[in-house]
Amino acid sequence: MSNTISSNESIPSSKKKIIVLGSGPNRIGQGIEFDYCCVHGLLAIKESGYEAIMVNCNPETVSTDFDIADKLYFEPVFWENIKEIIDLEKPEGVIVQLGGQTALKLAKNLTEYGVKIIGTSFDNMDIAEDRGRFSDLLKELEIPYPEYGSAFTADEAIEVANKVGYPVLVRPSYVLGGQKMKIVLNDEDLETAVVDLLNFIPGNHILIDHFLERCQEAEIDAIYDGESFCIMGSMEHIEPAGIHSGDSNSVLPAFNLTPLELDTMAIYAEKIAKALNIQGLINIQYAIKDGKVYVIEANPRASRTTPFISKAYQVPFLNIATKVMLGSAKIKDFKIERKLEGFAIKEPVFSFNKFPKVNKELGPEMKSTGEAIRFIKDLRDPYFRTLVRERSMLLS
Missing domain, CATH: 3.40.50.20 (Rossmann fold)
Incomplete structure (x- = not known):
């Protein structure tokens, strides 16, 4: 022994x-x-x-x-x-x-x-993470959002999808990088997607959102300290809706949204941050269609674009946000001066060369493994124009 x-x-x-x-x-x-x-x-x-x-x-x-x-x-x-x-x-x-x-x-x-x-309490973070609770909050705040429903079985999912209307975005709750998220067009494809999802994550709460086709996606990263609200940056995606934000080329600042749309995004972001009593960071995703701004989701944490914005604007936003979380400082204690001539583009980095048999088609499930920054002086830049042309081809 x-x-x-x-x-x-x-x-x-x-x-x-x-x-x-x-x-x-x-x-x-x-x-x-x-x-x-x-x-x-x-x-x-x-x-x-x-x-x-x-x-x-x-x-x-x-x-x-x-x-x-x-x-x-x-x-x-x-x-x-x-x-x-x-x-x-x-x-x-x-x-x-x-x-x-x-x-x-x-x-x-x-x-x-x-x-x-x-920083932000678990219950308030859970409101943002739980699609049902978050949609109830948006309804209370009179903020537009895509019609949604939830289900635990394929039959329930089909019933919800027919109520909110196809196409729908199907996803499990509390996932990383859009795992198992799919856009489906009919009952048969929905049943297949749900069965696959439940085999992958048994007993998961399935979320079904009406998918807004042919719309523009954008996002805001911000800090709230209980008194002051600071928008770190407003970004516009070049790729159309339906491609995960982590796989999209994002432009900082937004290049094609109207002042009214940007102002509406900012108003909605501040409303949500206050309602959730955010202490620190929040990221909010939007869909803009026919001039109307919809909120898709809110992430009560640092997003993958937070470092991008900090580096592009040369502002230590993570330092500021952490001190706000700790209560050792307020936003007003910092002098925030954004330094960016022209635009910054967040470029997704893929590793398909290491995984040659992986499906390279982009969609709501994230496939990138990182990001890079490209700085351009203006929107006449050849690289930017190429990205915009590729987007037009996707929409045609």
Whole structure:
């Protein structure tokens, strides 16, 4: 009979601590963008006088470098691991807004365990994530949104789809990178899509939204501190609706939307941020058709475009947002000066050369693995004009 000897190399300090949850390994549907968010969040935590603790398991990220956080736990971002770290470190709270959907999905466990979520509360984040609750909120705020319904079986899904009208967008709830999202045109295709989805995620809550065809997509990233609302940037997608925002070329600032449409987007964004009592970051996706602005979804966290906007405008928005979450600063405490001559284009990066047999057709399920920035002086730029021509061909 052997004796089991346990040891612990992590000795907690007496300092006040904040834990940041990362996004886990890079994969299709989630690239490296959230690492930028975590790194700048950690630096802001240090500047605010806390011990910054990072939890992530990706050796390719900067956030897992030994000299970025005060302490690094190189562990999978799973609840079992997080719980043990919390029991040992006893932090002031945990930040889930910087690690994408992976971190956000742990907010419920943290709240039920009695751990403080730094920034927006779990219940308010859940309103944004739950399509039914979010649509009820939009209705209350008198903000247009596509007709929707939810189901747990194929028969229920067909009933909902016939009520909201084809084409419909079918998706599971609480997913990363639009996994298993499909646009379907009839009952037969819908049944196939739902059965496939339920085999992939048994018991999942299925969301069915009326799909707005031939419309323009746009998005806003913003910060709210309970008093002031700051739009980091308004972006317009070049690709038509139906292609995941992570796979779309996005132009900053918007290039083809009217001042009224942009103003409407801003008004809706502020209404939603206030109603959700956002403390920190929020990303809102829009569809614009025949001059009418619809809200598609809201993400109460850093989005993959947050680093893009920060770099394009040369403004440390992640530093600002993290200090807002911590309550150590307000938006009014910062002098925000955007520096961008011309336009910045967010270009999706694909890895199809490594996966030659993968279907390369773009749709609502994200297939990119990252993004790059291209700066152009004006809209006469040949690269931009080529993208616009390609979009016209898709719509013709």
